[in-house]
Structures are given as C-alpha cells and as structure tokens.
Amino acid sequence: MTSDAMRIAVIGGGSWGTALAHLLAGKGYDARLLLRDADVAQAINTRHENPRYLAGLALHPGVRAHVVAAEALEGADVVLSVVPCQQVRGVLRGLRPLLPREVVYVSASKGVETGSMRTIAEMVAEELDGLDPRYAVLSGPSFAAEVVRNLPTAVVLGCTDADLGARLREVFSTPGFRTYSSTDVRGVELGGAVKNVIAIAAGLSDGLGFGSNARAGLITRGLAEMSRLGEALGARASTFMGLSGLGDLVLTCTGDLSRNRQVGLRLAEGRALADIVVEMRMVAEGVKTTEAVHDLAAAMGVDMPITDAMYSVLHDGANPHDAVRELMTRELKEE
Numbered sequence: 001m002t003s004d005a006m007r008i009a010v011i012g013g014g015s016w017g018t019a020l021a022h023l024l025a026g027k028g029y030d031a032r033l034l035l036r037d038a039d040v041a042q043a044i045n046t047r048h049e050n051p052r053y054l055a056g057l058a059l060h061p062g063v064r065a066h067v068v069a070a071e072a073l074e075g076a077d078v079v080l081s082v083v084p085c086q087q088v089r090g091v092l093r094g095l096r097p098l099l100p101r102e103v104v105y106v107s108a109s110k111g112v113e114t115g116s117m118r119t120i121a122e123m124v125a126e127e128l129d130g131l132d133p134r135y136a137v138l139s140g141p142s143f144a145a146e147v148v149r150n151l152p153t154a155v156v157l158g159c160t161d162a163d164l165g166a167r168l169r170e171v172f173s174t175p176g177f178r179t180y181s182s183t184d185v186r187g188v189e190l191g192g193a194v195k196n197v198i199a200i201a202a203g204l205s206d207g208l209g210f211g212s213n214a215r216a217g218l219i220t221r222g223l224a225e226m227s228r229l230g231e232a233l234g235a236r237a238s239t240f241m242g243l244s245g246l247g248d249l250v251l252t253c254t255g256d257l258s259r260n261r262q263v264g265l266r267l268a269e270g271r272a273l274a275d276i277v278v279e280m281r282m283v284a285e286g287v288k289t290t291e292a293v294h295d296l297a298a299a300m301g302v303d304m305p306i307t308d309a310m311y312s313v314l315h316d317g318a319n320p321h322d323a324v325r326e327l328m329t330r331e332l333k334e335e
Contacts, residue, residue: 006030006171009076011091013040013065014282015053016108017082019144023177024080025062033065034072041065053282057148070098078104078171080138084283085111085193088120092127105133106157106168110192111285112292117299119189134161136168137185139192140243141251143258147177154178156243158188180243187239190230194307195249196260196286197293198222201310202253203264204320214324218306219253225304229293232300260286273314290314305330 006029010021013035025031035041043051044065048058066072073079079099083091088109099105105128107120118126124135140155147153157172157179159165165181173179182188198218205214226249227240239245252258263284266276277287294311297304309327312318 006077007032007075008078008080008171009034009072010080010082011072011095012082012109013037013044013050013053014082015050015144016142017080018044018050018054018059018063019147020080020082020108020138020172021063022059022148023172023174025060027171027174028062029171031060031063032072032076033063034067034069035065036067038067041067054145054148057145059148069095073098076103078106078168080106080108082108085109085113085120085285086288089113089123089127092124096128096131099128099131099133102132102134103128104136104164104168106136106138108138109285110139110189110196111289112190112193112296114288114292114295117292117296119186119193121185121189134164135159135185136165137188137192138172138179139188139248141247143251143255145257150176152176152178154180154243154247156180156182156188158182158185158244160185182239182242182244184236184239186233187230187235188244190233190235191226191240191242191245192248193285193289194226194229194293195222195245195252196284197290197307197310198226198249199252199258199260200264200267200284200286200290200314201306203258203261203266204268204310204313205264205324206261207265207268208320208324210324215253219249222253222306223249225306229297229300229302229304232302259284263287267313267320287314 008024008029008031010017010033021031021033040052048061136159138157142153142155157169169179169181202215202218290310294307309323313323
C-alpha cells in the first residue's frame with residue numbers, strides 16, 4: 001500500500017459506507033463506493049449527496065459511486081466492506097472472483113451471523129479461503145452523520161498483524177477521525193456486535209419510562225456480559241473497556257441516532273417488531289445479532305441474562321415488563 005495513489009473500494013452505500021468513502025476521498029484517496037441503487041449512485045456522482053441515507057449532507061466530490069463491482073474493485077489496494085452482517089457471506093461469494101490474493105480486507109460491519117454463529121472475521125476466512133486475505137476490522141462509537149460533518153470521532157482498528165494495523169490506522173486517521181489500533185480482532189468484533197443487543201434493551205427501558213438508573217444498570221451489566229462472552233472466546237478483557245466495547249456501548253445506548261436504540265423505543269410503544277424492521281430505512285443489526293449471540297452464549301455456556309431477556313422479547317414475544325421483572329429478581333450475588 002502506498003498512500004497518495006491508494007485505491008480503496010468501499011462496498012456498501014448505506015450511511016456508514018458513504019461516510020467512510022467521504023472521509024477517505026477527503027484524504028485524497030481514490031475512493032470508489034459500490035452500491036446497488038443506480039439513482040443513489042447518480043446523485044452521489046452529480047449532486048455529491050446520498051439522498052437516501054445522508055440527505056442534506058455534502059459529500060466530498062472525490063467519492064465516485066459505482067453499481068458494477070468490477071469497476072469499483074479494479075486495481076483496489078484495500079477493500080472496505082460496510083454491508084449488513086447477515087449479507088456478508090453472500091457478498092463475499094460474489095466478490096471472490098474479483099479479488100486478488102492477499103487482498104487487504106477491512107470490515108466495518110458489526111454483528112454475528114445467525115445459524116453459524118460466525119463472526120465476520122470467520123466468514124471472511126471461510127469464504128476467501130485460498131486467497132489469504134489480510135483482515136482488519138474498524139469499529140467504535142461513530143455515527144455516520146457526525147463523521148460527514150467532521151465532528152471529532154475516535155475509533156479502533158483491529159488487526160492481528162500489528163504492522164499492517166499501524167499502516168491502516170494511518171490510512172483512516174484525519175484530524176477529526178482518530179484511529180487507534182489493536183491486535184485483538186475477536187474482542188473488537190464482539191464488542192461491536194453485542195453492544196447492539198444492549199442498545200435495544202436500553203431503548204426499550206427508556207421507552208417504558210424506567211429511568212436513568214435502569215439505563216445505567218443496563219449499560220454496566222451489558223458490559224459485563226460482553227466481556228464474559230469475549231473472554232470465553234479468547235478475546236482480551238481490556239478490549240471491552242475501550243472504544244469498541246464501552247465506547248460504542250455508551251453511544252448506542254444513549255444516542256437517538258442509534259438504530260438499535262430506536263428499535264427498543266418503538267417496541268416500548270407497543271409496535272410489532274416486523275413492522276418496525278420494515279419501516280426502518282437502515283438495518284438495525286441488533287435484531288438478528290440478539291439471536292446469534294443468544295445461541296453463541298448457550299453453546300459456550302456463558303451467562304448473558306440481558307441478551308436472554310432481549311431474545312425472549314424479540315423472538316419469543318415475551319412481555320417487556322415481565323422480562324425486566326425477571327432480570328431484577330434473579331438470584332443475588334457478588335458483582
């Protein structure tokens with residue numbers, strides 16, 4: 001990778017993919033955004049705006065949108081994938097014939113695959129087996145609209161290759177977008193995934209009027225759940241006290257731009273989950289991730305009571321008040 005002439009293919013034209021393409025184009029990189037909607041692509045290329053996901057926010061004119069994968073990927077030094085977690089495997093299969101060996105593949109998606117209980121790193125390893133991809137994950141507390149507006153943001157880039165991680169953090173860093181690096185890929189990924197489950201719980205709690213005490217309790221105990229699962233799967237406990245753990249957890253549990261928090265708020269209004277999912281213009285990863293993390297915790301024998309409660313509300317139709325009552329009346333123990 002050489003800096004000035006670097007070509008970066010950003011896969012996924014949602015709010016976060018668009019924001020990252022904007023950030024990279026602003027650094028002078030050849031940022032190519034691959035998306036499916038030709039009308040949105042035209043708007044990005046001519047009006048420099050993503051009217052579907054970031055309406056009213058000006059994008060850097062260097063962002064070039066494509067709907068043909070071969071055009072976006074041609075000569076790419078880095079592939080940055082920003083697609084919903086449950087779509088990652090299918091996207092990988094479609095892109096594989098276009099990818100070179102040892103491709104630098106950076107994921108900015110968050111979640112765990114349902115059914116297989118695979119993290120995104122594991123899906124990439126499976127689907128790109130034989131290509132020897134060099135993998136990294138970008139995560140942390142970062143609302144897309146604030147990044148486009150160049151508001152101060154700090155994130156973390158997980159990469160088991162410390163030297164590659166150090167180079168990639170330079171690629172993504174700007175005066176308004178500070179990027180740290182970590183070799184704990186598993187911890188960075190799991191923090192970004194599990195926090196969405198807890199964010200739905202926080203939104204539900206706030207929507208039901210349970211107050212600030214309850215939200216603080218959910219954040220704190222949610223962090224404990226996240227750490228337990230991560231350590232059981234080989235991650236470092238310290239990672240969950242960082243940007244991809246505590247940082248992202250606080251943001252998504254308290255910020256009203258959080259899609260997962262919005263799911264919880266709407267559930268509290270008595271809305272049906274199916275209707276909420278259809279009405280939301282962007283994917284709330286926590287809905288599917290709740291199922292995957294619930295199954296993963298059961299398989300690993302890890303106690304995750306908030307996740308279990310959210311699974312019962314989202315997927316078994318449990319009454320939210322009953323779920324909270326069960327959480328509050330569990331056997332007392334040391335913290």
